[in-house]
Amino acid sequence: MSVRARIAVLPPGTHLLEFRELTMPSPGPFEVMVEQSAFGVCHSQLDRIFDSSRTASMLLGHESIGRVVAVGAEVTYVQPGDQVCTTWIPRSPREGRPPLPSRLTFPDGDVAASHNCYTWGTHALVDEQYVVQMPDGTDPDLGSIIGCALMTGAGAVMNSIDLRPGQSVAVWGAGGVGLCAVAGAAILGAGRIIAVDVSDAKLALAAKFGATDGVNARETDPVEAIRQLTRHDDGTAGADFCLDCTGIGDNIPVSLAAVRPGIRGAGVRGGTDVLVGIPRKPFSLDSFDLLNGEKSLAGSVGGGCDPVRDFATFVSWTNDGRFDPALLVTDRFELDQINEAVDALHHGRVRGRAVVGVRELE
Template identity: 75%
Template sequence: MAVDARIAVLPAGQQAVEIREVTLDVVGPYEVVVRQKAFGVCHSQLDRIYDPSRTESMLLGHESIGTVVAVGDQVRHVVPGDEVLTTWIPRTPLDGRPPEPARIAFPDGDLARTHNTFTWGTHAVVDEQYVVKTPEDTPLDLGSIIGCALMTGAGAVMNSAEVRAGQSVAVWGAGGVGLCAIAGAAILGASPVVAVDVDDDKLKLAEQFGATDVVNAKKTDPVAAIRALTPHDDGTRGVDYAFDCTGIGANIPVSLASVRPGVRGAGIRGGADVLVGIPRVPFQLDSMDLLNGEKSLLGCVGGSCDPVRDFETFVEWTRDGRFDPSALVTDRFALDELNNAVEALHEGRVRGRAVVELEG
């Protein structure tokens, strides 16, 4: 089945995407062609765009909602006409077949690749491992950001840390992923839930998503502020869990310092700092804070999520009003405005999540 598509390509040596026309007429045995309805613009894609070491053209994006228009002959879990969610975490990673990274050959001979999947365009050709059937009553806004922002932020709280009601949480970085972590912590009954950022507008939005307290790290010592908010009966101060969504290596020892220490001889271990944002450069820690406080540093990829299981949970949160995806989508763009969306994100002008809408 031939499908005419417009695909965003990041050419080698450039920092602006080009929208190119291509006919998709060959589907591999495990591939799915998805006609996009909306997709998110994730901060992690900026690392690809501004990577000076990149030597080949790339396809970008990894969260979307759309409709299947064609499938390979080995695809069994979706058929043309199904509404689906695209993500970058494999649906069944233990089935013995690693998913194939997507690639598109264009008429001019350029071959564009991706590390896993792509979503920036009217259509995407993705390995069936990265496609999940859309749960019933999934709104467009939720579908556009569930495959990365919500999965990564809320999943870190729900899966990686397994936060329980009454435990204290600090979220460092109140962008799209951080807001989802804040929402997840609030939904799970954490208290207090402290949002830390350097932008008052983002902190105001964090309160809408369930932050009980906000700290502007430009205006006050954030560690001291968090400790003041989190006294414990054992005499310690600090949060049970910090979620560092900044991706800034220099911030990690600071977020670790906001975590409560353990109590020697009492069998009480310290809290944990969860790395949600991706630090792109090596970082240093205060090893004595980690050791003497009996604290933990946890890595987290994609919120430790199982897409099939967890996407249904996130949709339930939306059905019953606990999560409002339309409040998270603060900036909306058309496909031809994609570079404007990237620029706004790069300059810090996107308070929540930027989304490109192709159809309602």
């Protein structure tokens, strides 16, 4: 089967992607070839794009929706024609076999590789563990953001904390992942949901996802603001849970400080601060605040999601109207505009999620 593809490649020594065409190789035994419909542009990809230490070409992107066009001889989970989402969290191990990153060799001999999967192009050839079968007719906006933004943000609320109805949640960063965390908290019954950002426009958007309060950290002390909003009958103040979706090291001790402390001698532990965004550099904590407040600091990778189980939940949220993926997709681009999409995200012009629509190669 001959499939012509157009793939975005990031050469070493530059932060500008270029498109290359090739005839896709046949899938290996455990590979799946996906014809892409749409994909998201995630902030974590900027770390790779602007990494000056890169010495080889890269394939980027890790959330998309499309259809299977070919499968390897050992693949039984999907077949050609199936609608699937691609995601960077492996679906499930196959007899202990770790998923393999993708590699493509182009006509000029250059070899480009992904960190895990890749999605920025008309087609993707990825390990079967990075694809999740979706119901026919899945909303394309949902499919383009489910594999990272929704999974990471809402998943952290579902899987990484023990949220009980009425408890308070503060979310640092009201970008794509943070908005999904806000939505997840609202859907799962949180009482007070506080969005923290430095952009009033993003805070206004967070309100549409269920935030009861917005705090502009550029204009006010977010810790004091959260404590004022979350006073408890036992005399403590602070959010039951804080989720840091920024990955900015300086924010982490601040979000920890905004967590509700425990009560020593009464057997009441403090709240939890969850690292959802990927810290880009080491950070320091107030160890006394962590210890004396009997608080917890936890990490959440990909929202702790089981993609097959949790993607079905996200589809149900969309189908019954509890989550509107079109509201999250604030910026839309075509494939040829991939560098414009990256630039918009890099300079903070994307309020929610940027999505690239893919047309068939002519």
